[in-house]
Amino acid sequence: MTTKGIPQVDVLYADIRRRDPLRPAMLVDVREPDEVAEVRVAGATQIPFSEIGARFTELPRDVPLLVFCASGSRSAAVTSHLIENGWTDVANVAGGIVNWERVGLPVERG
Numbered sequence: 001m002t003t004k005g006i007p008q009v010d011v012l013y014a015d016i017r018r019r020d021p022l023r024p025a026m027l028v029d030v031r032e033p034d035e036v037a038e039v040r041v042a043g044a045t046q047i048p049f050s051e052i053g054a055r056f057t058e059l060p061r062d063v064p065l066l067v068f069c070a071s072g073s074r075s076a077a078v079t080s081h082l083i084e085n086g087w088t089d090v091a092n093v094a095g096g097i098v099n100w101e102r103v104g105l106p107v108e109r110g
Contacts, residue, residue, distance in 0.1 A: 006076050006083070007091040011100045014066045014093045018043070025064035030078050031097070035070060039097060039107050049074045052081070061087055068093035068100070 009017070017025035027044040029036060036046055047055050049069065056078070059065060065087065069075040072094050079092040093100075101107055 006079050008094045009091045025066045028067045030069050065090040068096045071096045071098050
């Protein structure tokens, strides 16, 4: 699925992909530190949206990337930016951590 040319996946698919035994996807959380301190997905890589311009090159190009934020708008912008800069296996997680929690996927708090 794509929205305005940005590949998107739903949270259930993202959870399956991160646990894929052959080629697990990396979850990339672009929420700010105060948001992550409240609730987070264990094992997600955190690069705040406010720092992504300076740090996006830290992300691997040989691993599928699934980018999420609170609801999906910031992560869509980051996904678009990565694609524009040569990443090929990257998608936005539609609905972000709000949907992640809504469907009952595991999170850590505090």
